[in-house]
Every structure is written in structure tokens, then in C-alpha cells.
Amino acid sequence: MRKPFAFPPKSLAGQLMLWITASVTALWLVAVGFGALVMHDEFGEIFDSSLQETAERLVPLVVDDLRRRNDINEPRRIERSPSQPGEEYLTYQVRDASGHVLLHSHTASEQPFEAPLKVGFRDGETGRFYTASTPDGSIFVQVKDSAAERQEAMFEGTLALLLPVLLIVPVTVLAVWFVVRRVLSPVETLRAAIGEKDGGNLAAIEAVSLPQELQPILRSVNLLLARLRSVLAAEREFTSNSAHELRTPIAGALAQTQLLLSELKDAPVRARAQQIEASLQKLTKLTEKLLQLARAEAGIGVSETxxxxxxxxxxxxxxxxxxxxxxxxxxxxxxxxxxxxxxxxxxxxxxxxxxxxxxxxxxxxxxxxxxxxxxxxxxxxxxxxxxxxxxxxxxxxxxxxxxxxxxxxxxxxxxxxxxxxxxxxxxxxxxxxxxxxxxxxxxxxxxxxxxx
Missing domain, CATH: 3.30.565.10 (Histidine kinase-like ATPase, C-terminal domain)
Structure with missing residues (x-):
């Protein structure tokens, strides 16, 4: 019958390192997750504040500009300054009460934004809008920031939180390994000392500097070893005495039989005596082997010498x-x-x-x-x-x-x-x-x- 596969015994130090490392890593990841959620809310507030502030500041500027223009029927595109190249993070449109686009930023479309002409925040498919208006409601300024920009900011912020964790986790693993090995070194010392004890080594374990929790184990093991040495010594003494007591009568019987053989002349009786002699010699050898086996079982090979x-x-x-x-x-x-x-x-x-x-x-x-x-x-x-x-x-x-x-x-x-x-x-x-x-x-x- 095929034996089932057996996993090797697990190491206490290995399990501690695994669980502590996994726990610390999980706590750090949870912390990063909570940090990302908080950062998401804070970034949203910052972006919304920027949208609202930009829109409200543009309203008086746009009104003043429109008053100076004679032709406001065609949408006017505000060109970007050559000294400020690059992508625009905010785009805007100026619209009248009917929704017609009067002005728009450099990268904004001439087509009206999908946000309604109503003061406040609105979410669109491509970004978030804020609409501001003049007091009389004749002019509306709509500012938009891109959803992709918000997502990029969130990704970079989360990555900034995660990168230190990727460095901290290996450092934590090394620290845990060092601490676990340091704390469990007395356990390893005791384990090695107990592992050396076998049928050929029953000496007491030397008193080493062990934590309070391991002292009872050391005392119990030494007490057990002392009892084993006492039992083996008693068995050796008994075996030795038994060997003497068994050899003496058998040797005496064999000697008497050999003496009888020297006195017997009758062939049939002498043959029987010779059979008795052979049986006693066989018994002597068997007894010797059994006594050797008993001495072996009593542990005569176990010695500190x-x-x-x-x-x-x-x-x-x-x-x-x-x-x-x-x-x-x-x-x-x-x-x-x-x-x-x-x-x-x-x-x-x-x-x-x-x-x-x-x-x-x-x-x-x-x-x-x-x-x-x-x-x-x-x-x-x-x-x-x-x-x-x-x-x-x-x-x-x-x-x-x-x-x-x-x-x-x-x-x-x-x-x-x-x-x-x-x-x-x-x-x-x-x-x-x-x-x-x-x-x-x-x-x-x-x-x-x-x-x-």
C-alpha cells in the first residue's frame, strides 16, 4: 500500500515570521487603502475649489471684455500665451442666457459643454463642471477639469503612498527575522540539547540561560533522564547477578555429567550421558546468548565513557x-x-x-x-x-x-x-x-x- 504524502513538520520560527510579516503587510496595505480614500476626498475638494474659484474670478473679467466688443455673435477663441506652452488642465466657455458660446479657452470646443446653464457643480462624461453667472443671469461662465487628470492625480498619489510600503515590508521582514531568531534562540538551544539525547547519551542537560517558560521543560527532561539512568543501572545490575546465578548451576551440572562420563563404561548408558553433556553445552551457549541479549536490552552499551x-x-x-x-x-x-x-x-x-x-x-x-x-x-x-x-x-x-x-x-x-x-x-x-x-x-x- 502506498504511503500518503506527509508534509515536513513546520518550524515555529518560520510560522512566526510568516504570520507577523503577513499581518504587518496587511496592516500597511489597509492603511494605504484608507489613506487613498481620504486623499480621494481631499483631492476632490481641492479640484472643486479650484473650479469654483476660477469660474467666479472669470465672470467680471469676461463681462468687462464683452462690453468692449462690438461683435459678440461669433464665438471668440482666447489664444494661449507663447510663454505658457503645454496642456491646459482647466478649460472654460462663456455663454449667454440662450446657451450660445461667446468665448472659449484655447483647447475648449466651440460646441457648448454638456452642462446645463445652472450655477453649481455638474458631472459629465469627460469631466466635472462648475457654472458661475452674472447677477442678472445674462452671462454664464462654465469651467471644466478633465476626469483623466483627476484619475491621474489619484493614481500618482496612491502610488506615492504605496512605494514606501514596498520598501518598509522587506525591512520589516528582516527585522522580524532578527527578532524572532533572537527571541527563539533559547528554544533552539534546548531543542538541540534534547535532540542529542538517545540510547547512547543520557547525560543531564547543562543548565543554560533559558526564559522562565522553558525552565520547567529543562527540569522535567533532566528528571526523566535521571530516572532512565537509574532504571538502566538497575537492569544492568540485575542482569549481571542473573548471569552469575544461571551460569553456576549449569556449569555444575555439566561438570558432574563429565565426571559421570569418566566413570561410566557401559556403552548404552555412556551414550545417554554424552547426549546429556551435549544438551548442557548447548544450553550453556544459549544461556550465554540470552544473557547477552538481556544485557543489550538493559543498555550496557549506553555510557558516557x-x-x-x-x-x-x-x-x-x-x-x-x-x-x-x-x-x-x-x-x-x-x-x-x-x-x-x-x-x-x-x-x-x-x-x-x-x-x-x-x-x-x-x-x-x-x-x-x-x-x-x-x-x-x-x-x-x-x-x-x-x-x-x-x-x-x-x-x-x-x-x-x-x-x-x-x-x-x-x-x-x-x-x-x-x-x-x-x-x-x-x-x-x-x-x-x-x-x-x-x-x-x-x-x-x-x-x-x-x-x-
Whole structure:
């Protein structure tokens, strides 16, 4: 079944920056909108005032001009002064009571404006008009400003309000980012400290300068870590005592059986005693593995101490070469120079190596050597001859009480124990088959995260 797509967890700092920036930007845009509305009203008042003032000032001037003219039947066009080139923002017409155009500005049409001859403001399709008249109502002056000019003024005014916002928003984003990072830095410090805590690191978090709201979290986490350390210590002590109590009676029974075998001469009875001896030896090995598994589950690999990987490998290899019946098959090479300190306990790492070497001797081809290599990076590699394993088989042999296609005796716990202990030491076990560069074989690599 295909897994549904899962979005990555959201960052608290990222959400704060997003919401604060969006809120500030929205408030600025709302402010610009209100400013534009106010400016629209103010601009309207200014334009209307200009229209009215212009019309009212033109009335006496126009009347005086008309009195001096003899012919007022033809519309007269007022020419623009050469010293004032450019577009006219205001146009006007002078009309008599019948609507006939007597005078008009340079760019105004000879056709009468669409505004009626009535004093006051009127809106037209092309602009806004104001009409003023003489006291007797015989002469009317109509002044018009263009709707396009008003719209242009509004657009430029709104743009003038908006441009600072376009500069302020990036500055606000930078300020918000700086403040959020500064305020949330204690949270990030605590998060990183808690993130380092795993099966291989249960040390208490150092008291750092945290805000009042985070102090209870720090105390609770340290209390939990202290309880975990106490529980693991109790489990280790119990496992150690249990190992002693279990080994003693089994070793005693095995010794008595071997003593009985030395005294028995009758073949049928001796054969049964030999079967008892074999069963006790098998039980001894199984008990040893179960005790190792129990110790692994109790977290014996979790430690604040370190060990020298070269020293442990050397001791384990020497033990096998001295005590193992297959000592002649073991080939050891050390390519690591210097001391390689690794997190964990030497005892736990020795258990890992013993299980890996025992598996190689037990399940590897008897006519091929078992190669143990301490690499130049400080990792450990164990190789043995064996039939090629598939990826599914490599995954199976790592499970508890699971064994590959082999007739050799075993409990199926060795790789599981090694996996568990290495995880506690923040290391990993990589299984490969066939051996790189060969057509078959089995390779086990112990990889440390801090290997050089």
C-alpha cells in the first residue's frame, strides 16, 4: 500500500515570521487603502475649489471684455500665451442666457459643454463642471477639469503612498527575522540539547540561560533522564547477578555429567550421558546468548565513557586465536594508526565482536579464512567465505531467532545482539553479500559515526 504524502513538520520560527510579516503587510496595505480614500476626498475638494474659484474670478473679467466688443455673435477663441506652452488642465466657455458660446479657452470646443446653464457643480462624461453667472443671469461662465487628470492625480498619489510600503515590508521582514531568531534562540538551544539525547547519551542537560517558560521543560527532561539512568543501572545490575546465578548451576551440572562420563563404561548408558553433556553445552551457549541479549536490552552499551577500538579488537582476536578450535582460520590486519576513542563500553563492543567472529567461524566455509580488518578509518570489517545471500536473506538474518540457510548450530541471536549494542553506541552494522569484488562471501562492517 502506498504511503500518503506527509508534509515536513513546520518550524515555529518560520510560522512566526510568516504570520507577523503577513499581518504587518496587511496592516500597511489597509492603511494605504484608507489613506487613498481620504486623499480621494481631499483631492476632490481641492479640484472643486479650484473650479469654483476660477469660474467666479472669470465672470467680471469676461463681462468687462464683452462690453468692449462690438461683435459678440461669433464665438471668440482666447489664444494661449507663447510663454505658457503645454496642456491646459482647466478649460472654460462663456455663454449667454440662450446657451450660445461667446468665448472659449484655447483647447475648449466651440460646441457648448454638456452642462446645463445652472450655477453649481455638474458631472459629465469627460469631466466635472462648475457654472458661475452674472447677477442678472445674462452671462454664464462654465469651467471644466478633465476626469483623466483627476484619475491621474489619484493614481500618482496612491502610488506615492504605496512605494514606501514596498520598501518598509522587506525591512520589516528582516527585522522580524532578527527578532524572532533572537527571541527563539533559547528554544533552539534546548531543542538541540534534547535532540542529542538517545540510547547512547543520557547525560543531564547543562543548565543554560533559558526564559522562565522553558525552565520547567529543562527540569522535567533532566528528571526523566535521571530516572532512565537509574532504571538502566538497575537492569544492568540485575542482569549481571542473573548471569552469575544461571551460569553456576549449569556449569555444575555439566561438570558432574563429565565426571559421570569418566566413570561410566557401559556403552548404552555412556551414550545417554554424552547426549546429556551435549544438551548442557548447548544450553550453556544459549544461556550465554540470552544473557547477552538481556544485557543489550538493559543498555550496557549506553555510557558516557569511551574505549579504544584497537585495544578491544586486539584482545578479542587474541582470545579467539588462543582458545578457538578454528584459530588457524583467523587472519587479522590492523591498518589503523593511533588511538581511536569511541563512545560506549569496551565490554559491550567486545560482545559485538565475539558474536560477529563466532558467526563467521560457524557459518563460513571451513576451508576459507575469516578475515578481521581494522580499517584506516577506525571501523571494523569481518569477511568470511559463504554462499551469496539475497537482500531478503540479509534482512532475515538480523532478526531474533532467525537463521539463514545453514546446517550449523546456533541460536539466531548473534546479529540481533550486535545490532542492539551498536545502536546504543551510535554505531551501525552493515551486512553485505557478496563481498565487493567477489562472486560470493559475507561481509560485516561495524561503522562508527565519528570514524576518521
Amino acid at each position: 569511551t574505549f579504544d577500538v584497537a585495544d578491544v579488537v586486539g584482545v578479542v582476536v587474541t582470545d579467539f586465536q588462543r582458545a578457538s578450535e578454528d584459530a588457524g582460520r583467523i587472519r587479522f590486519r590492523n591498518d589503523f594508526a593511533g588511538q581511536g576513542q569511541r563512545e560506549g563500553t569496551a565490554d559491550a563492543f567486545a560482545i559485538v565482536l565475539r558474536n560477529l567472529v563466532e558467526n563467521a567461524l560457524l557459518h563460513g566455509r571451513v576451508d576459507e579464512p575469516v578475515e578481521i580488518l581494522l580499517t584506516g578509518e577506525g571501523n571494523v570489517r569481518i569477511l568470511n567465505g559463504a554462499a551469496r545471500l539475497s537482500d531478503a536473506e540479509l534482512s532475515t538474518v538480523r532478526k531474533r531467532f532467525s537463521r539463514g540457510k545453514t546446517l550449523a548450530a546456533g541460536s539466531g541471536l548473534g546479529l540481533s545482539i550486535a545490532d542492539r549494542l551498536l545502536a546504543q553506541m551510535r554505531a551501525s552494522l552493515v551486512l553485505t553479500s557478496p563481498i565487493p569484488g567477489r562472486v560470493d562471501g559475507f561481509q560485516a562492517d561495524v561503522m562508527f559515526p565519528d570514524a576518521r
